[in-house]
Amino acid sequence: MLAAQRQELILEQVRRTGGVRVADLVESLAVSDMTVRRDLDVLEHRGSLRKVHGGAVAPEGPRTEEPGFEAKSTRQEDEKHAIARAAAGLVEPHSAVGLSAGTTTALVAEYLADTPGLTVVTNSLHVAEVFHRTARPDQTVALTGGFRTPSDALVGPLALASIRGLNLDTLVLGVHGMHERAGFTTPNLMESETNRALVEAAATLVVAADHSKWGTVGISTIAPLDRCDVLVTDSGIPDAARAALSERVGRLVVTDVRPRTEQG
Template sequence: MLARQRQEVILTTVERDGGVRVADLVTELRVSDMTIRRDIEALAEKGLVHKVHGGATLADRSIDEPGFSVKSEMNPIQKSEIARTAASLIPPGTAVAVSAGTTAYAVAVELRAIKRLTVVTNSPRVAELLYDPTRDDQLVVLTGGVRTPSDALAGPVANAMLATTHVDTLILGVHGIDLEAGLTTPNLQEAQTNRALIKSAKKVLVVADHSKWGVIGLSTIATLDQVDTLVTDAELDEEARRELSGHDINLIVAPRSDDD
């Protein structure tokens, strides 16, 4: 198969599914890992896809919203590093809200070890993960709402419930972060519900890997000045770190797994 034909297959798959893994393409196209990476590089140079660790996603366009399963395969090591660091900031006996999204879900995995938590979430996956009928020290509250492609419950029902909810900390995953646009998402309903989550919390803890920097979705959720803490991974470049230093944000870079 010619390079042009392989690249057409890759682009078609990314446009259909929102993203693709190198390992899956190697199996499907029966070529080497290096060949697929060169094809992805060629497509990225044309602005047709966005390279991520282990694969490619749609190029950064304001309305693109890959599904949960696709995003969960992207940067999994970095998300785990972020999750462990973020969870370490949550003390026992507090109330937290956890948004939808794969990085927030990774944090929820780590929250299982924390005692006496009340967790409010608009993510059915997070609620299912944390619910344990044998534990009497934890309360899990799931909002209502309409399910979005990222597996969030959003809309008027969720917003009304959150309007009378008060938590100590919100753990918020985002589609993109930009110096001017702030925290963004491609989904308008989800943007409104995320704003309601922010209003419900005393502190906002954003969890986002380096690939989210510079990405701008259709709708702004919040400005950077509304963020108390941002936990990211060690691959966030120095320029981005300098830009963030101009805002009153507690920037925490999670240590690499091999540094633990």
């Protein structure tokens, strides 16, 4: 296979899933580790991707670029399921939990659907749909009002009025990016304001973010890293990021990623 053909296959996978691992490319392309790394160097030089420890991710877009829910839902699927399962395990039965909008938090809702006695507050149409579908009589779900964003979050004055004055045991927060200086960020100013209100309402903040979010900076900061009590991410997180996060967040949980058929 010619180098140009390999590189196009690599880019196709990055576009489809949001990231690639060197080890996976070595196996799927039947080439050496060094060959894959040279291809990644070439593609990074062109601005087609961004190298991270052990692989590469899609290049960082403009700070206000906001992909839709469906586009984001196909990225890092196995990682998000592993993270969501671990994050859901941090929520106690019979507690008040907030779930922000996002593809990972929508999966957290799936894993919480059978948890007894929950009171759920969310500004996510997808999260509310999960609990509406399962309809446990011992669960209460409050969906904020508000304007709908591209990520299907409800934001604005109605959402803020619904959240302010609440006292949540735990908030599971999904983010667009996380950065050592900028903290946890989003590309949507109104969504940032709503998420900050959720953070203020929560006794414990759990952030659920896969490795591709590291180094990405949206226009608005939701919270600094040290506000996070537990960060749940996956084993693709670079070593330098692990070190930085371990120093700043209360607790770092790194999940092992397996195909969903093996996750149970």
